[in-house]
Amino acid sequence: MILYLHGFRSSPQSMKARLVGERMAALGLTDQLISPQLPASPKLAMELAQSLIAGVPAEQLSIIGSSLGGYYATWLAERVGCRAVLLNPAVVPSLDLDKHVGVTTQYHSDEPFEFKREYIDELRALEVSKISKPERYFLIAATGDEVLDYRDMVAHYQGARQHIIDGSDHAISEFPQYLDEVLGFCGVGARA
Incomplete structure (x- = not known):
């Protein structure tokens, strides 16, 4: 089972x-x-997220998280004990997202949503200061983020x-070339 967690405004x-x-x-x-839409x-x-993975054994679960979803994936992986792939993950989003408090829209629609001030404290409550089992994690990070x-x-x-991409961008525009590696880490056969 793979749980995919998207990023902020995504x-x-x-x-x-x-x-x-x-690919799946x-x-x-x-x-x-x-x-899911978060x-x-x-x-x-x-x-x-926890309700969606309830009852799935840790060894049968992988989480893929992009940006803020990577922050969430880290917190969940630490709680559940599963693998996680992190795609340009946020490390301290409470600092980065403070400037986004207010009403904004999603990237893939014009649907408005409100990011409230109290969400900053909710982010802090999910902070993982140090991962406990590095072997359960796979980081893909772009120097051009x-x-x-x-x-x-x-x-x-x-x-x-860790796979550090020289260049690229926050979206990891060339993600298709890393997809097999990501799914392989998740324990999924990579070729259709």
Whole structure:
């Protein structure tokens, strides 16, 4: 089972989420992917995620998290004990997202949502100061990320498997070339 967690202002319609879904469908594993629309509240987002994976044994679960979803994936992986792939993950989103308090829209629609001040405290409550088992993590970080500093990611996931992309961007525009490696880490056959 794979749980895909999108980033801030994103959705299951993001390029990376769609590519993971398409590959899982091609492999006949559509029922093994959960890719929910996360609420703006970090607390509610994690309650939703936990409800969706309830009863799935840790050894049968992998979480793929992009940006803020990577922050969430880290918190969940620490709680559940499963594997996690982190795609340009946020490391300290309470600092980065403070400037986004207020009403904004999602990237893949014009649907408005409100990011409330209390969500910053909810983010802090999910902080993982140090990962406990680096071997359960796979970091893909781009040096050209225009939103987050890849060096923070590298330091935070020290000891984990890491693929540092020279250049690229926050979205990891060339994600298709890393998809097989991501799914392989998740324990999914990579070729359709």
